[in-house]
Amino acid sequence: MFKEFKKEWQFATRSGRLFILIMSxxxxxxxxxxxxxxxxxxxxxxQFPNLxxxxxxxxxxASQLTAVQGFMSDLFELGMIIVVFTLCSIMAQEIRDNTLVFPIVSGNKFVNIIASKTVFFGLTVGLLVMGSIMICYAYSGILFEFEVPLQDVLYAGMLQGLYFIFIIANLIMWGALLKRTLPTGFITLVIAYLMQAVGGLFDIHAYLPSGLIDFSSKLQFQTQNIMTSTLVTVIFIMIMFVITHVSMKKMEFNIR
Structure with a gap:
């Protein structure tokens, strides 16, 4: 697995994708x-000079609370767009360019290839999400005052990080199925926004991955809802992993 992680690291750094994510x-x-x-x-x-x-x-x-909540809202609205269109090629482009032939010929299994992409980019984006939330928390506390408990922010960061791992799993799965970068990005965004809309409309966030975003951005942590949404998210990630693996195995015959 070390070779796979090294390959993904080189791809992320040499292509500038990691730099784009960090700066964004x-x-x-x-x-x-x-x-x-x-x-x-x-x-x-x-606008109102008389006030x-x-x-x-x-x-x-304005307060630290509104700043942190506003930033987590920006993460879903803007941050996700940045992540999706920066990383929509992590699987699709490799399939289109036929560069997956080299690790396959070297003896790497599809499971290792998929797992390395999911773990590396999932953890990378997850850590960036948590780190950026902590930066916003610290800076807004300096500008205003520290009123939000640190443990709540850490908890929210972990939930948001897990949600972005779900987004990465979508990019990998749809990339394997569609083999096109932009359609992969657009479908992932549609799924994310549609899930958020449906969860809010029918009040079922607890049964969808979107609950991780909804509960964390509101800093509302009801144990049962959080556990349910987390379990559903993990199940979705596992299902997408299996679908990706099946799709890749079907391509094995063509590659050979």
């Missing part, structure tokens, strides 16, 4: 508190 998450983590502290009040001041700064502050209602 860092930018969002720092800009959200700044917007609440400086930009939005300044816009209100320009006092105290009234503007009350209207904006």
């Amino acid at each position: 998450f860092l930018f969002l983590a720092l800009m959200t508190p700044i917007m609440l502290k400086v930009l939005i009040p300044e816009i209100f001041r320009m 006092s700064m105290e009234d503007i502050v009350l209207m904006v209602n």
Whole structure:
């Protein structure tokens, strides 16, 4: 497995994808508190010159809590788009370019190839999500005051990280099925946003992976709902792993 991880690391670094992800998450983590502290009040001041700064502050209602929750909302809306279209080629492009032939000829099993991609990119994005949430938490605490318990933020970061592993599993599965990068990205986004909409409309987030996003962004941690959503997410990831493996094994005959 070490060779597979090394290969994925080289792909992520040499292609610049890892750099794009790091800078994007860092930018969002720092800009959200700044917007609440400086930009939005300044816009209100320009639009409503007769209002006092105290009234503007009350209207904006900026705090560490709103900054952290706003950032986690940005992670779902903007961060996911960045992740999806940055990494939509991790499987599809390799199949299109036929570069998977080399590890297969070297004796690597499809299980190892799929697992290495899922684990490497899943953990990488998951750690970036957790790290960026902690940066936003610390910076917003400096700009405002520390009012959100650290353990809640850590818990929310882990839930969001697991959700993004689910997104990575989608990219790998759809990449293996479609063998096209952009369709892989678009379908993954449609699934994510549709799941979020359905979960909110019918109040079934607890039974969908979208519950991880919903509960963590609200910093509401009901044990039963969290456990159910986590279990469902893990099951979805395992099912997608199996589907990807079956799809790859069917391609083995053509490769040979």
